[in-house]
Amino acid sequence: MITKWNYQPLSLQQKSAADEMLPQCGGAAPIAELLIRRGVNTPRGAQAFFTPSIADLHDPFLMPDMDKAVNRLNKAMGAKERIMIYGDYDVDGTTAVALVYKYLQNYYSNIEYYIPTRYEEGYGISLKSIDYAAENDVKLVIVLDCGIKAIDEIAYAKEKGIDFIICDHHVPDDILPPAVAILNPKMPNTTYPCPHLSGCGVGFKFMQAFALSNGLSNHNELESLLDLVAVSIAADIVPIVGENRVMAYHGLRRLNSNPNLGLRSIIRLCKLTNKDITISDVIFKIGPRINASGRMQSGIEAVDLLVCRDLHDAYEKGKDIDQYNRNRKELDKKITDEANDLIERNVGIIHGKRSIVVYNKDWHKGIIGIVASRLTELYYKPSVVLTFSNGIATGSSRSVQGFDIYSAVNSTRDLLENFGGHTYAVGLSLKEENIPEFQRRFEEYVATHIQPNQLSPMIDIDATIEFADITPELVAYLKKFNPFGPGNQNPIFCTRNVFDFGTSKLVGKNLEHIKLELEDDSTSRVINAIAFNMAPYFEHIHAHKPIDICYTIEQSKHSGSLDSIQLMIKDIRPSTE
Structure with a gap:
């Protein structure tokens, strides 16, 4: 599959703004260009970007219903009501529950937490949990990372005298649940400055508002929980911009x-x-282990771990979760292989289609989201993976860059029992007999709405530079762009007309990678680079023919010397100039 390279030179207005920021960038024009591409266009903005401050967090009371939520929580605590903290079984939900529970425990003891089981109760608020709350005299439920569509369930709870505060970040419908308060930065007509908070981030803002309303001045108590927020931001793939970047x-x-x-x-x-x-x-090591608890066993074990107060106990709990992750990896590979085999044996699934929908009633419900991600990466098409659980087909979907899969699933909502999610990931359930029609209409929507440039991977290039621009000072400034993620990816550079110094070689078990030593006409320095899985280019490179490369700049050692710099090649093309 050919990867497109996308580079848009700065406009005259952008160049002027970049020039004004040069003093904050050590005089490095590429750094100023990177800031412009991240929406930073003033010297003051550059300074704030390079040194994110807790003081830059928004007033939590800018979020609609925050005053109602705080008042109801204060009332519950004043009346010594039993409070239940409820959340989804994924990383975002379990970190959110742990954060709110840990913070409130400092001031209140009549509190517990609840995570629904993926296999018995499913996603969102379950009737079983409401019955449990009623039996245990719970009067207030704070629900995190779900609940925005639980209209019937919260109405049922209300009949039992149980109030709900919803802290969610999923897209709401026109009709909202009858909760006491709904905290959601995606609510229609909201003016909250950061619309893409994680579910845990919404929980943090709630606790921030609670602290402000009660004059709690020990800021370290709250800020010490930001490690949980950072894990949720990374694992839930929310944009790392604005307030999310600070947290x-x-x-x-x-x-x-x-x-x-x-x-x-x-x-x-x-x-x-x-x-x-x-x-x-966090994305590839920490998050999957926390997630494995909810995928393979029970999400409540993840919360038990995250609120643990004894290091030995925490390590023992962590070993259990680590084993769940090992089991998850084996199952993940097995089901992904089965899905690929199904596609290869049934060419109609993918041939001439802009989307993928696959179904196997024996697949593990906890793994299908990962498999959907794998299929999207492999075939570069919006993908839905379905299995059968508790008498209903349940699925997860993932999208390609730039395509809103939530709208695609929403277009079939009359066929669905339930659905919810984000632009790039949606969970859904439907009756088994509706799968063929869902498949047809989902494909119809995707084929009509997806743009040609969304059908193949694209590399967005931040700046074109020469090797002479790559200095220890440039690398030092690049470190200030951390943390990287959606909205603030590790900067990708392009250098054209690059040559092999004569010492590049194939490496790897199957000689599938290239270890490169490269030069260009701008300097006599030789730059080290690594190109994974790009062995087909080796003959061209070794023949000393010019190439264009796009890459990120990494430092292989902690020293600031030039020989510690290594380029991580993203793509290679023979030069045409």
Whole structure:
């Protein structure tokens, strides 16, 4: 599959703004260009970007219903009512529950938490949980990372005298549940400045408002929980811009210096102790382990770990969750292989189609979201993976860059029992007999609405530079762009007319990678690089023919010397100039 390279030169107005920021960028024009592409266009904005401050967090009372939520919580605590903290079984939900529970425990003891089981209760608020709350005299439920569509369930709870405060970030419908308060930055007509908070982020804002309303001045108590928010931001793939970037930045610092005991045990099991933990580490190592609890067993075990107060106990709980993750990996590979085999044996699933919908009633419900992601990456099409659970077909969908899969699923809502999610990931359920019609209409919507440039992968290039521009000073400024993620990806550079120094070679078990030493006409320096799975280009490169490369700039050692710099090649093309 051919990857498109996308580079849009700065406009005259943007160039002028970039020039004004050069003093804040050490005079490096590429750094100023990177800031422009991230929406930063003033010297003051550059300074704030490079040094994210807790003081830059928004007033939580800008979120609609925040005053109602705080008042109801204060009333519950004043009347000594039993409070239940309820959340989804994924990373975002379990970190959110742990955060709110840990913070309120500092001031209130008549409190418990509840995570529904994926297989018995399913996603969202279950009737079983409401019956449990009624039996245990719970009067207030704070629900996190779900609930925005639980109209019937919350009406049922209301009949039993149970109030709900919803802290969610999923797209709401026109009709809302009869909750006491709904905290959601995606509510229609909201003016809250950060619309893409994680579910845990919404919980943090609620606790921030609670602290303000009660004059609680120990800011460290709340800020010490930002490691949980950073994990949720990374795992839920929300944009790391604005307020999310501030929370992720300070949360990562906490994760690297003094994480909570549960996270510390996961860090140890991931072999990340004494290493500089990044957003990527959370996405690929920490997050999947926390998620494995809800996928393979019960999400409540993840919360048990995250609220643990004893290091030995935390490590024992962490080992259980680590084993769940090992089991999850085996199952993930098995089901992905089966899905690919199904597609290869039934060419009609993909031939001439703009989307993929596959169904196997024996697939593990906890793994289908991962498999949908794998299919999307492999075939670069919006993908839905369905299985059968508790008498109904249940599915997860994932999308390609730029295509709104929530709208695609929403177009079939009359066929669905339930659905919810984001632009790039949606969960859904439907009757088994509706699958063929869902498949037809989902494909029809995708084929009509997807743009040609969304049908193949694209690399967005931040700046075109020469090797002479790659200096230790440039690398030092690039580090200030952390943490990386959606909306603030690791900057990708392009250099044209590059040559092999004569020492590049094939490496890897099957000689599938290229270890490169490259040069261009701008400097006599030789630059080290690695190109994974790009062996087909080796003959062209070794013949000393010019190539264009796009890449990120990494530092292989902690020293600031030039020989510690390595380019991570994203794509290679023979030069045409």
